[in-house]
Amino acid sequence: MDFISLNFLHPAIWIKIITLIAIVFYVIFTFIVFTQVRVMSEIFSISDSKTILRIISIAHVVLAVSLFVIAIVIL
Amino acid sequence: MTDIFIAPKNRGEDRSPVLSYSESARALSVFCKNPKGVSFQTQKHNELIILFLRAHLITNVSWLVLSLILITLPIIALIFLPKLGINFSASSQTIRFTGVYIFFYCLIVFSYVFINFLHWFYNIFLVTTERIVDVDYSDIVMHNIASTNLNHIEDVNYTQSGFIPTLFNYGNLFVQTAGNERNFEALSISKPREATHIIGNLIGKTK
Numbered sequence: 001m002d003f004i005s006l007n008f009l010h011p012a013i014w015i016k017i018i019t020l021i022a023i024v025f026y027v028i029f030t031f032i033v034f035t036q037v038r039v040m041s042e043i044f045s046i047s048d049s050k051t052i053l054r055i056i057s058i059a060h061v062v063l064a065v066s067l068f069v070i071a072i073v074i075l
Numbered sequence: 076m077t078d079i080f081i082a083p084k085n086r087g088e089d090r091s092p093v094l095s096y097s098e099s100a101r102a103l104s105v106f107c108k109n110p111k112g113v114s115f116q117t118q119k120h121n122e123l124i125i126l127f128l129r130a131h132l133i134t135n136v137s138w139l140v141l142s143l144i145l146i147t148l149p150i151i152a153l154i155f156l157p158k159l160g161i162n163f164s165a166s167s168q169t170i171r172f173t174g175v176y177i178f179f180y181c182l183i184v185f186s187y188v189f190i191n192f193l194h195w196f197y198n199i200f201l202v203t204t205e206r207i208v209d210v211d212y213s214d215i216v217m218h219n220i221a222s223t224n225l226n227h228i229e230d231v232n233y234t235q236s237g238f239i240p241t242l243f244n245y246g247n248l249f250v251q252t253a254g255n256e257r258n259f260e261a262l263s264i265s266k267p268r269e270a271t272h273i274i275g276n277l278i279g280k281t282k
Binding site: 015019026029032033037039042045047049052053056057060064070071074 | 104112218
């Protein structure tokens, strides 16, 4: 998409920008969750929960990044 | 001269009756005596975990119910909103926006479930042969780990009030320590009477 051809007065553009900003904050949030899970699993571990929780938190980050990419491509 | 008192030969055997057997702790265990498979970062080589405590599973019902409502909400919206004249498939642009927002919404609901689970999962209370360890995971960006030696414990008590805590046998455990050290609390733990009894026995032996 040509940057000059973007009509910034169109509400859809602003909705897209706001949505992308919200998703960026969400991606940052998922990274914080991932870091916390990593730290907490080092502090305390019970049976094989360490691996499962890490996989879930990584999947969470991957899904959030995917959402950001999808939003950029299709919105 | 006759002996007035003869000390038992093997005092070590009755030192801790709770050490006589062990349970394998599962990921969702809430009360475990001498758990196998549980460890923490600052655990010493010869330090054994005697009691593992966590909030009762029933305390998760509120956020689980709310999560179920949140999961069904977009399905209800997609069924009923077109009947009110709001059409999500009016144009290709609305379809794309709806798709992205539903995906975003699902992730937010997932985050809500995951964070509440982590909050329950990492709020633990451990009693070892040397100390008590309280791990508080109160917020996504805050956690607090506190421990105190068993010989610093002054008193241990519990409260169990209300219909549901009595029915499911859970309550709050309070450990008071000497001097300026902080007091410890384990909230909504399963079998608080038994936990109080075990800690009471331990501090009775160490004092």
